[in-house]
Amino acid sequence: xxxxxxxxxxxxxxxxxxxxxxxxxxxxxxxxxxxxxxxxxxxxxxxxxxxxxxxxxxxxxxxxxxxxxxxxxxxxxxxxxxxxxxxxxxxxxxxxxxxxxxxxxxxxxxxxxxxxxxxxxxxxxxxxxxxxxxxxxxxxxxxxxxxxxxxxxxxxxxxxxxxxxxxxxxxxxxxxxxxxxxxxxxxxxxxxxxxxxxxxxxxxxxxxxxxxxxxxxxxxxxxxxxxxxxxxxxxxxxxxxxxxxxxxxxxxxx
Amino acid sequence: xxxxxxxxxxxxxxxxxxxxxxxxxxxxxxxxxxxxxxxxxxxxxxxxxxxxxxxxxxxxxxxxxxxxxxxxxxxxxxxxxxxxxxxxxxxxxxxxxxxxxxxxxxxxxxxxxxxxxxxxxxxxxxxxxxxxxxxxxxxxxxxxxxxxxxxxxxxxxxxxxxxxxxxxxxxxxxxxxxxxxxxxxxxxxxxxxxxxxxxxxxxxxxxxxxxxxxxxxxxxxxxxxxxxxxxxxxxxxxxxxxxxxxxxxxxxxx
Numbered sequence: 001x002x003x004x005x006x007x008x009x010x011x012x013x014x015x016x017x018x019x020x021x022x023x024x025x026x027x028x029x030x031x032x033x034x035x036x037x038x039x040x041x042x043x044x045x046x047x048x049x050x051x052x053x054x055x056x057x058x059x060x061x062x063x064x065x066x067x068x069x070x071x072x073x074x075x076x077x078x079x080x081x082x083x084x085x086x087x088x089x090x091x092x093x094x095x096x097x098x099x100x101x102x103x104x105x106x107x108x109x110x111x112x113x114x115x116x117x118x119x120x121x122x123x124x125x126x127x128x129x130x131x132x133x134x135x136x137x138x139x140x141x142x143x144x145x146x147x148x149x150x151x152x153x154x155x156x157x158x159x160x161x162x163x164x165x166x167x168x169x170x171x172x173x174x175x176x177x178x179x180x181x182x183x184x185x186x187x188x189x190x191x192x193x194x195x196x197x198x199x200x201x202x203x204x205x206x207x208x209x210x211x212x213x214x215x216x217x218x219x220x221x222x223x224x225x226x227x228x229x230x231x232x233x234x235x236x237x238x239x240x241x242x243x244x245x246x247x248x249x250x251x252x253x254x
Numbered sequence: 255x256x257x258x259x260x261x262x263x264x265x266x267x268x269x270x271x272x273x274x275x276x277x278x279x280x281x282x283x284x285x286x287x288x289x290x291x292x293x294x295x296x297x298x299x300x301x302x303x304x305x306x307x308x309x310x311x312x313x314x315x316x317x318x319x320x321x322x323x324x325x326x327x328x329x330x331x332x333x334x335x336x337x338x339x340x341x342x343x344x345x346x347x348x349x350x351x352x353x354x355x356x357x358x359x360x361x362x363x364x365x366x367x368x369x370x371x372x373x374x375x376x377x378x379x380x381x382x383x384x385x386x387x388x389x390x391x392x393x394x395x396x397x398x399x400x401x402x403x404x405x406x407x408x409x410x411x412x413x414x415x416x417x418x419x420x421x422x423x424x425x426x427x428x429x430x431x432x433x434x435x436x437x438x439x440x441x442x443x444x445x446x447x448x449x450x451x452x453x454x455x456x457x458x459x460x461x462x463x464x465x466x467x468x469x470x471x472x473x474x475x476x477x478x479x480x481x482x483x484x485x486x487x488x489x490x491x492x493x494x495x496x497x498x499x500x501x502x503x504x505x506x507x508x
Contacts, residue, residue, distance in 0.1 A: 068475065068477070069475070092478045092481055110446060110447070110449075110450060111453060112453055119453065123449045124449055125446045149446070151446070153442065157440055157441065157442055159482075159485060160436055160437065160440040160442065161437070161442060161446065161447075162478075162482070163482045163485055164432075164433035164434075164437050164442075164446075165433070166470065166482065167432045167433040167492075168430055168433035168447045168450060168451050169450045169451065169468070169469070170469030170471065170503075171429050171469075171496075171499045172426045172429050172454055173454055173458070173467055173468070174463075174502065175421045175422060175425050175426050175429070176421075176458050176463035177467065177506065178421045179419070179463075180418075180462065182414055182418045182421070183414065183415070183418050186410075186411055187411065188407065188411055190462075192364060192403075192405070192415065193415075193418055193422045193423070194459055195364075195365065195377045195378055195403075196365060196366060196419055196422060196423045197423065197458060198455055199365060199366055199373065200422070201451050201454070201455035202452075203366075203427070204427070205448060208434065208444075209427055209428075209430035209431035209433075210431045210434070213428065214366050214423070214424060214427070215420055215423070215424030215425075217424065221323070223322070223323065224346045228346075228413075228417045228420065231413060231414065231417055232417065237498070237501075237502050237505065238421075238502075241425075241499070242420075242425075245425045245495070247491075248428065248432075248491050248492075248495065249424075249428050252431065
């Protein structure tokens with residue numbers, strides 16, 4: 001398919017590379033900053049533009065991979081005679097934001113993208129939604145060409161998926177940061193807990209997380225919890241976090 | 255070396271198997287329940303006992319792998335003429351609990367053990383502490399025979415290590431459980447976030463967690479955070495957790 005990318009950040013970059021590898025043609029890359037558009041466009045021999053009125057009218061799919069906050073304003077500037085399917089890539093934005101357009105949908109890859117780290121796109125789940133039923137076949141074909149895990153979900157489900165990802169990924173990473181800080185301030189290397197982090201992640205590939213729960217809270221080992229809280233007295237936020245997480249583990253009574 | 259195991263739970267089992275594989279001889283297994291002692295002892299052709307006065311007096315190392323709460327009472331019952339090094343395996347218990355004995359120390363493997371899941375002991379960090387300096391060589395030799403990551407740490411550092419493990423492992427797993435619950439109640443499979451969980455864990459093998467932080471909180475994307483909080487209104491605990499974790503991410507201002 002002929003694809004136009006609107007955006008030049010992490011999602012646009014990783015998605016563009018995966019689509020090009022999947023045999024599609026990236027024809028244009030739009031960014032507000034021409035330099036950024038060019039950097040990405042040069043990877044595909046695509047045309048870089050910073051003026052949205054210069055969009056080609058005909059492409060199979062236009063992918064809006066801009067910040068969530070910018071979607072609405074970019075949609076407002078799109079030429080309404082666009083003859084192609086326009087999709088956004090946002091977990092938190094309802095499909096309706098694209099309703100001024102004729103054919104539209106959502107193409108949401110559920111992954112955390114960093115500029116410096118390559119990802120295996122075939123393992124990344126892609127959530128699809130389309131306004132016209134006919135267009136779903138186009139999205140499915142595009143998604144299957146780069147990923148093995150393609151599924152339909154509506155805007156409300158996609159938002160749940162996004163919150164779940166915040167808990168399982170962003171908040172989890174913050175707990176790693178807390179652990180790293182505690183260790184480093186006591187002359188210990190964060191490397192020491194890395195095998196534990198990998199084991200914890202690998203466990204839930206085969207076990208339900210509720211079944212895999214270990215530690216003082218689920219054992220109701222109050223003596224240990226008290227020791228921990230006393231050590232954390234210099235960090236009231238983490239003490240509070242410790243109490244809340246422990247209480248929630250106990251409330252769920254595995 | 256000749257090793258006696260006191261305890262028959264997950265730590266005793268995994269440690270015993272690793273030591274036997276490392277060429278040591280497990281001579282006795284003690285448990286309050288003879289059936290449990292036998293189950294484990296049979297794996298090593300060791301003698302199972304449930305009467306602590308029947309302990310062999312001579313072994314190189316006696317490993318106390320019982321619940322933290324039980325250590326003190328087991329120490330109280332140990333024959334004081336024991337001629338060998340006695341170590342406990344607890345992250346949260348100071349070395350002093352063993353002070354009624356002659357030669358003592360700590361042998362703390364930093365990992366989460368489940369009965370059903372084998373672990374690669376060579377990658378598990380083992381923290382050592384000994385009362386007499388001479389005995390450190392014995393502990394080092396024993397630890398190096400089963401693990402590639404052996405280090406010294408005192409009782410205060412070991413407690414910090416244990417808290418860090420609770421944040422990086424137990425609390426992290428609970429966040430996975432929250433994500434699984436949210437997904438399942440919205441008709442979505444937890445499988446969908448598993449690639450994200452693995453990517454999040456793998457990232458911190460090479461990146462500092464503070465650098466790896468992504469998501470709405472670190473971007474200060476208030477619109478998304480408000481949407482998430484509104485979705486979580488039926489779960490006041492998780493709403494509270496969301497606010498606390500987001501505020502802490504922002505407080506640390508990566």
